[in-house]
Amino acid sequence: MSKILVLGGTGFVGRSLCSRLVDRSGGADGSIVVPSRRPSRARHIQFLPTVRLAEADVHDEAQLARLVAGCDAVVNLVAILHGSAADFQRTHVDLPAKLARVCQAANVKRVVHVSALGVSDRAPSRYLRSKTAGELMLKSAKLDLTVLRPSVIFGEHDKLLNLFASLQAVFPVVPLGGAAAQFQPVWVEDVAAAIVRCLDEPATIGHTYECTGPRVYTLKELVELAGSLSGHPRPVVPLPDGLTRLQAAAMEWLPGTPLMSRDNVDSMKVPNVATGQWPGLPALGITPAALDAIAPLYLGAGQGPARLDPWRAKAGRG
Numbered sequence: 001m002s003k004i005l006v007l008g009g010t011g012f013v014g015r016s017l018c019s020r021l022v023d024r025s026g027g028a029d030g031s032i033v034v035p036s037r038r039p040s041r042a043r044h045i046q047f048l049p050t051v052r053l054a055e056a057d058v059h060d061e062a063q064l065a066r067l068v069a070g071c072d073a074v075v076n077l078v079a080i081l082h083g084s085a086a087d088f089q090r091t092h093v094d095l096p097a098k099l100a101r102v103c104q105a106a107n108v109k110r111v112v113h114v115s116a117l118g119v120s121d122r123a124p125s126r127y128l129r130s131k132t133a134g135e136l137m138l139k140s141a142k143l144d145l146t147v148l149r150p151s152v153i154f155g156e157h158d159k160l161l162n163l164f165a166s167l168q169a170v171f172p173v174v175p176l177g178g179a180a181a182q183f184q185p186v187w188v189e190d191v192a193a194a195i196v197r198c199l200d201e202p203a204t205i206g207h208t209y210e211c212t213g214p215r216v217y218t219l220k221e222l223v224e225l226a227g228s229l230s231g232h233p234r235p236v237v238p239l240p241d242g243l244t245r246l247q248a249a250a251m252e253w254l255p256g257t258p259l260m261s262r263d264n265v266d267s268m269k270v271p272n273v274a275t276g277q278w279p280g281l282p283a284l285g286i287t288p289a290a291l292d293a294i295a296p297l298y299l300g301a302g303q304g305p306a307r308l309d310p311w312r313a314k315a316g317r318g
């Protein structure tokens with residue numbers, strides 16, 4: 001397989017995936033194509049050899065068709081965590097539907113779609129219901145499809161643990177909604193390895209895989225771990241349901257990407273853990289890494305992105 005289109009390849013999972021695809025590309029220039037709305041913000045991808053970063057609006061079906069033409073496989077990583085019903089519909093449902101159409105028209109059969117653990121048409125959140133509908137759009141097309149459903153993903157550039165670590169560096173206490181919510185965090189490198197394994201292994205066609213780590217954590221445990229590993233352990237105070245929704249509603253009104261929305265709170269009503277109904281990472285030959293083994297390598301004092309902070313401060317870029 002030579003030319004791969006990675007939709008959403010500039011993001012957290014895309015960064016790890018593209019590095020692995022580079023290793024796999026055998027040096028063939030332009031063999032990995034990553035479209036982006038804002039390529040200038042994706043320098044981490046731009047300088048990878050054999051990757052071509054292309055400015056494109058993937059929601060425009062004609063542009064998507066041009067990107068897909070001549071590819072051997074497509075990986076879809078595009079997703080949003082927050083937004084209106086229309087945003088979720090457009091990103092999680094309409095985009096996979098367009099992808100299915102253009103792939104069929106171009107006879108590009110191989111698609112690996114990254115969905116999410118907890119998808120169900122009866123799921124409590126718009127995020128999960130729209131992810132469910134998106135899977136169906138691809139499954140109902142005549143494609144060689146593999147679907148991956150990860151729990152929350154951790155790694156050096158994750159949003160969850162890094163965010164809770166930085167909050168605890170600033171605030172003396174963490175009031176936490178959804179403290180009892182359960183997750184089975186999976187390492188980003190294991191998810192990236194799973195995608196590559198699917199691309200390489202035709203036997204994965206037609207299958208769905210749950211991507212989870214070896215241990216279940218509550219959100220409170222994850223926040224506490226982020227605090228203690230980053231050297232700022234703070235008391236974590238669970239909020240009752242009513243206050244949790246109020247906190248999330250207030251965050252939605254603040255400028256920038258909300259830390260937690262009411263839809264996220266709804267998502268957390270169902271445990272985000274492996275159901276066992278579908279095979280997991282071991283079925284792909286991957287032994288999932290433990291959070292306790294990996295997180296200290298990037299959350300620990302002076303580790304991860306924070307290791308450059310003293311130099312940033314020195315250069316006046318703090």
Ligand SMILES: NC(=O)c1ccc[n+]([C@@H]2O[C@H](COP(=O)([O-])OP(=O)(O)OC[C@H]3O[C@@H](n4cnc5c(N)ncnc54)[C@H](OP(=O)(O)O)[C@@H]3O)[C@@H](O)[C@H]2O)c1
Pocket residue numbers: 007008009010011012013014035036037038039042058059076077078079080091114115116117150151152153154
């Ligand atoms: N991270 C997790 O904990 C987690 C957990 C479960 C499932 N997943 C799934 O794993 C996949 C990858 O997640 P991720 O964390 O890597 O996501 P991410 O970092 O948020 O990146 C997604 C990429 O998609 C593109 N994108 C986002 N919104 C878009 C929009 N409205 N229209 C077009 N492009 C858009 C962005 O690229 P540009 O800005 O460059 O255009 C972005 O780099 C997603 O399907 C996600 O649902 C993630």
